Amino acid sequence: MPVPAPDPIRCICFDAGGVIVKHHRSWEEACNALGLPLREGHSAPERVAARRALHAKYTVGSISCDDFFASLTAACAGLYTEREVRDLHHHWITTEYTGVGDIIRRLNQLSSIETALLSNTCHSHWERMLPRGEASRDFPTISLLRHKHASHLLRHAKPDEAIYRAFEDATGFLAGEVLFFDDLPENIRAAQERGWRAELIDHTTETAPQIAACLTRHAVW
Numbered sequence: 001m002p003v004p005a006p007d008p009i010r011c012i013c014f015d016a017g018g019v020i021v022k023h024h025r026s027w028e029e030a031c032n033a034l035g036l037p038l039r040e041g042h043s044a045p046e047r048v049a050a051r052r053a054l055h056a057k058y059t060v061g062s063i064s065c066d067d068f069f070a071s072l073t074a075a076c077a078g079l080y081t082e083r084e085v086r087d088l089h090h091h092w093i094t095t096e097y098t099g100v101g102d103i104i105r106r107l108n109q110l111s112s113i114e115t116a117l118l119s120n121t122c123h124s125h126w127e128r129m130l131p132r133g134e135a136s137r138d139f140p141t142i143s144l145l146r147h148k149h150a151s152h153l154l155r156h157a158k159p160d161e162a163i164y165r166a167f168e169d170a171t172g173f174l175a176g177e178v179l180f181f182d183d184l185p186e187n188i189r190a191a192q193e194r195g196w197r198a199e200l201i202d203h204t205t206e207t208a209p210q211i212a213a214c215l216t217r218h219a220v221w
Contacts, residue, residue, distance in 0.1 A: 018183030
C-alpha cells in the first residue's frame with residue numbers, strides 16, 4: 001500500500017527561552033549577572049528543591065505573583081531579601097537572539113504558514129515579553145507571532161503531553177501540521193511523541209541560523 005503523504009506544515013511554533021529570548025540557566029548565573037553575592041547555603045539541596053517546586057507552580061499559574069515571591073524569599077531562608085529575589089527573577093530573561101525576528105517576519109509573509117509561540121513561562125515574564133498584549137521594547141519579536149500561548153495560561157507545562165494537546169485545541173492545528181523549535185530535548189521528545197515535527201535548538205550559540213537551516217530542510221521556504 002502507498003504510504004500516506006504527511007500533513008503539510010501550516011504552523012511554525014517557537015519556544016521563547018533558548019530560542020527567541022536568552023535567559024539565565026542557574027541561580028548562580030543570575031546572581032553573577034546582577035552583581036549579587038552567592039551567599040553561603042544558597043545551593044543547599046533542600047533550598048534548590050524548594051525553589052524548583054515553587055517555580056513549577058508559578059509556571060502553570062497555580063500560585064500568584066505575590067505568593068510566589070514571598071514563598072521564594074522564605075525558601076531562601078534569609079539569604080536574599082524579597083527585593084533581591086524579585087530583581088533576580090525580573091532579570092532572568094535578558095535579550096533576544098539576533099535575527100530571529102527577521103525570520104518570523106519572513107514567515108508571516110507566507111500565505112500558507114502561521115507562526116506561534118508555546119512557552120513555559122510565568123505571568124511576570126509574560127508581562128515583560130508582551131506587556132498588555134503589545135510589543136515589548138526589550139523583546140519585540142514575541143509580538144510578531146500570531147498565536148501566543150504560555151504555560152501559566154494553559155495551566156500545563158512542557159513536556160507534559162497535555163500542553164501540546166491544549167495548543168492544538170486553542171489553535172486548530174493538527175499535530176502533524178506543526179513544526180516546533182525548542183532548546184530542551186525532553187520537550188522535543190514529547191512533541192514528537194504527540195506527532196509534531198520538532199527540532200532541537202542549541203541555546204549556547206546563535207539560534208537564527210539553526211532555525212533557518214531547519215526551515216530549508218523542511219521545505220518551508
